[in-house]
Every structure is written in structure tokens, then in C-alpha cells.
Amino acid sequence: MSQKKVEIAGAGLAGLALGTRLAQLGWKVVLHERADDLRMFGSGIWLWDNGLKALKILGAYDKAVANARKIREWRIEDGNGGLLMSQILLGEGRDRLLLPPRADLYEALIERAGYYGVEVHTSSVATAVRKEGVLVMESGEERRADLVVVADGAYSRLRESLFATAWMDYGVEGGFRLLVDHREGDPTDVITEWWSGPWRVMFNPCTDGSDYVYLGGPVGEDRARVIPVEVDFWAEKFPAAGDLFTRVDTASRWDRIVNVRLREWSSGRVAIVGDAANAMPPNLGQSANMAFSNAMALAMAVDGCALDDIPGALREWEARQRPLTDHVQWWSYIYNLVLGKWPTSFMPLRSDLVRLVAGMEWFNAGLFRGARHTPAGYDTRD
Numbered sequence: 001m002s003q004k005k006v007e008i009a010g011a012g013l014a015g016l017a018l019g020t021r022l023a024q025l026g027w028k029v030v031l032h033e034r035a036d037d038l039r040m041f042g043s044g045i046w047l048w049d050n051g052l053k054a055l056k057i058l059g060a061y062d063k064a065v066a067n068a069r070k071i072r073e074w075r076i077e078d079g080n081g082g083l084l085m086s087q088i089l090l091g092e093g094r095d096r097l098l099l100p101p102r103a104d105l106y107e108a109l110i111e112r113a114g115y116y117g118v119e120v121h122t123s124s125v126a127t128a129v130r131k132e133g134v135l136v137m138e139s140g141e142e143r144r145a146d147l148v149v150v151a152d153g154a155y156s157r158l159r160e161s162l163f164a165t166a167w168m169d170y171g172v173e174g175g176f177r178l179l180v181d182h183r184e185g186d187p188t189d190v191i192t193e194w195w196s197g198p199w200r201v202m203f204n205p206c207t208d209g210s211d212y213v214y215l216g217g218p219v220g221e222d223r224a225r226v227i228p229v230e231v232d233f234w235a236e237k238f239p240a241a242g243d244l245f246t247r248v249d250t251a252s253r254w255d256r257i258v259n260v261r262l263r264e265w266s267s268g269r270v271a272i273v274g275d276a277a278n279a280m281p282p283n284l285g286q287s288a289n290m291a292f293s294n295a296m297a298l299a300m301a302v303d304g305c306a307l308d309d310i311p312g313a314l315r316e317w318e319a320r321q322r323p324l325t326d327h328v329q330w331w332s333y334i335y336n337l338v339l340g341k342w343p344t345s346f347m348p349l350r351s352d353l354v355r356l357v358a359g360m361e362w363f364n365a366g367l368f369r370g371a372r373h374t375p376a377g378y379d380t381r382d
């Protein structure tokens, strides 16, 4: 039997994970990256049990989390330190959350992609896809494959050449991601998220040497996105965060949080994964984790079928994976509305409401439904 071939556009976390998995299953994989080299923007990343299991499948787990902190508790407090939510994570039967530097995760995936023989083309820009299995490059070259995958991120240029976007929302929040030096006395296993009106700050323990800080605020407010970061403004708003702001690198990068929903995740021999298909606010720390789960399932779906059946296998893949992805996306979106759109005059009510629901079983089940998913192909003996 001849080797099946896939062309993937985008070597972010989704494209790399999918390419590596298909190569592991024996496919010839060509991965195109628009940038000149494979690079990951800094800071940390939440990896939940579903994402960690996907990394196990790929053999990338050990390297990805070698320096990661194991998180025991995820807390939300108001700006002055009053508790709104506490989720205890470590321990028997609890939800596993590790927090490595993003660069470690990316390096681990690159290493596995190389190990399985994924062919990576950098400075390689795709401009369109066609459903019979064609990836069109900026040079005009048309590359045919049994499967073509769009993984070019939230602002995907390729999805419009095939997939009608059902909903794209620029969201209510933008934020800075920064690494700060770890200091004696900083928490090593507790994530703290402080809310003050529509503003928030998160402290994420990351490695022995540095921690990951997120500063988020309304997109319409200059101070939420101005660089250099206005340290005094943030310090005044979040007294409970102590001296954190004196340590941030004020020349940070600002990202806008977007939501993307498509009518379909595939058309003919073309599929779409990662933020290109379902970008969501990062509130549950699930976006990349879901991309990993969806990539593992996609690989299993197409690997187990005859070449002619790939379009049908892609539709079945979507039918299986999409309800969970939609669930996580909606929860992330609503979380953002509660944070960013709550009427100012009813803020005390918001605090009471968050405190109330945070302890409820249905809330807990909904919050962690994505994290509790086992990706296709995971061997439970691992």
C-alpha cells in the first residue's frame, strides 16, 4: 500500500501536533510555516489532563513538562484579595494542570516532529485550499495530497477560501503575557486571578526561575493595551498583587482575544484545526489542549479509512469532536462576558454570584469537561 500524504499549512501548536501524530502513524507529512523559522512567543501555558495525554501519545510529554510547575489550586479573588473561587486540582481523582513555558512545549513538539520525519518548510506561505485536496502556495505552486489541513491560527487567511465563517467575534478583552523573575515567597503551585471590574491580572507559577503573568482589560481602553505597560495604573487597581508590577517587562506584547466558529470543520479532503477553526478566549486554558485532542482524533479518523473515504471520515470526526469543543468555547466566552461586560453598578452581585456557582457540582463539571476528555489513541496504561 502506498504511503498516505498530508499537506499542513501552519506550524503552530495545532499543525505540529497533528503532523507529528500522522507521521507517527506512517503518513508522509509536509508542514508549511509562513515564518522564517519555528519560534514560539514566550510566557507559560496551562496544560490540562486532555492536552497532557495527547503529549503522551506523541512522546512529547517528558520534554514539554520537564520544567513545569504542578498546580494545586486555581483561585479567583477580587482586586483586594477577597476570595471568589477556589478549585483544588492536585490529588487523587482531581484535575491535573501543569504549567510549562510555552517554548518548552513547542520545542518538545518540534523534536518529535523531527523524530518521525515530518518535512518542515519555513518561509512557505499558503494562500488557498481546494476541497479535492490541493494546497495553493504563494509561489503559485499547487500541492496535492490525500489530506490538506488548515492550521494557520485565529486570523486564518485560508479558511475563507473554503469554509464560511459562521461567527467571528473580536471579544471584549485584550492582554499582555509576560514572564517575571521568580522570587522567594512567590506561590509555586497556586494560580491566582484577580478581578477588578472588567480588568484582571493572573499570576501563574511556571518554573524555578520565572513565572507567567497575564494583564487583561477592555479592548476599548488605551491603558489596557498601551506599551510600555503603565505599571502604576495596574498597581493601583490590584493592590492584592503586591510588588508584582514592579517586576514586569514593560515592553510586552499585546494580544486581542477572539472567538471563531465555522459552519463546518471540513470540506472534501480539507480539514481545519486549532485556532483557525475554533479560537476562544483563554479563560479555561483549554484552546491548545482542545486543539491537541482534536488533532489526535483527526489523525485516527483518517488513518483508519480508505483513501476515498477521507471526506466522510472528516465529517464523522467533526460530529464526534465538535460538541465538546463548542461546550468549552461557550464556557470560555460566557466567562469573558461575566468578566468584561458586567454592569458596573452590579459588581457586588457578580462577586456573590461567582462565589455561589463556584461551589456547585454542575459548574465544576462544566468547567472541567474539556480537561476530563481522553484523546483518541491514548493508551490508558500510560
Ligand SMILES: Cc1cc2nc3c(=O)[nH]c(=O)nc-3n(C[C@H](O)[C@H](O)[C@H](O)COP(=O)(O)OP(=O)(O)OC[C@H]3O[C@@H](n4cnc5c(N)ncnc54)[C@H](O)[C@@H]3O)c2cc1C
Pocket (backbone or CB within 6 Å): 009, 010, 011, 012, 013, 014, 015, 032, 033, 034, 035, 044, 045, 046, 047, 124, 125, 126, 127, 151, 152, 153, 154, 157, 158, 175, 177, 214, 255, 256, 257, 273, 274, 275, 276, 282, 285, 286, 287, 288, 289, 290, 291
Ligand atoms: C493570552 C492567551 C493565553 C492563552 N493561554 C492558553 C493556555 O494557557 N492553554 C491553552 O490551551 N491555550 C491557551 N491559549 C490559546 C493557544 O495559545 C492557542 O489555542 C494555540 O496557540 C493555537 O495554536 P494554532 O496552531 O491553532 O495557531 P497559531 O499558534 O496561531 O499557529 C498558526 C501558525 O500558522 C502560521 N501561518 C499563518 N498563516 C500561514 C500561511 N498562510 N501559510 C503558512 N503558515 C501560516 C503562523 O505563522 C503560525 O505559526 C492562549 C491564548 C492567548 C491569546
